Amino acid sequence: MFCENRGAPYRRVIYIHNLPPFVYFYAAKIQASPLLIQMLKATGIHKNYGSLEVLKGVDIEISRGEIVSISGSSGAGKSTLLHILGTLDAASKGTLVVDEVPVFKLKGRRLAAFRNTHIGFVFQFHHLLPEFTALENICVPGWIAGKKTQEVQSRAVELLEILGLKDRSDHKPGELSGGEQQRVAVARALVNKPSIVMADEPTGNLDSANARDLHKLFISLRDRFQQTFLIVTHNEELAQMSDRILHMKDGKIL
Ligand SMILES: Nc1ncnc2c1ncn2[C@@H]1O[C@H](COP(=O)(O)OP(=O)(O)O)[C@@H](O)[C@H]1O
Ligand SMILES: [Mg+2]
Secondary structure, eight states: OEEEOOSSTOOOEESSSSSOHHHHHHHHHHSSOOOOEEEEEEEEEEEEEEEEEEEEEEEEETTOOEEEEEEEETSSSHHHHHHHHHTOOOOOOOHHHHEEEEEEGOOHHHHHHHHHHHHEEEOOOOOOOOOSSHHHHHHHHHHHHHHOOOHHHHHHHHHHHHHGGGTTTTTTGSSSSSHHHHHHHHHHTTTTTTTTTEESSSTTTTTHHHHHHHHHHHHHHHHHHHEEEEOOOHHHHHHHHHSEEEEEEEEOOO
């Protein structure tokens, strides 16, 4: 007889009954340590703007289902790093593997398609399209990926429900509060079921209650769907709620 443990994030252990006790002992040990699946690995990331060296050799590894925060003072290179890891900008040197794909080898359309389907972005400002409804805004990355309209729409509806925005589906961004706008932006980031969500100061424009709600939302998305997050933040509370905090200074991770 088989049964599955689906309880904890990124753990999936199958029990087989009626085996000798030592098997359960070792199975329990294995279960106690999460089965780490690598989601992102960056090595030796450098970025120069002319003679200005903004990133001086950054190494990062993130496992599936981890919430990792990057903190550091203004000008430390956090946004530059996030843009490079999100393939929005090119590194001067280094390697990047996301979900087993050596990303820096991709160019043009293939890179754009990879970015659209594997990486979700949330920025400080929501960047929602003002003429589109919440539902339509969430659908946009799915449409760009060429998925079937019906499939994209039902995913968007599912996300509106998960994010507590079901009754805001037909509202345009101007008719939503700051917290709701940012949740729609999170839903848009999730519509293609990305390998990783990257957020740059996602609570920078929110009051403390809405910021806290957004933190809780990230954690529940990790717990329910094993979603991986990399979050640049000044918000100490958000940083403390994450699994790991990386401190950045002068283009390096300390
Ligand atoms: N396009 C650019 N051209 C030249 N310098 C840049 C550019 N983008 C960022 N920088 C410089 O890189 C440094 C790091 O910037 P940034 O990554 O935005 O820092 P942070 O997000 O940590 O505040 C800063 O000194 C900034 O002026
Ligand atoms: Mg920044």
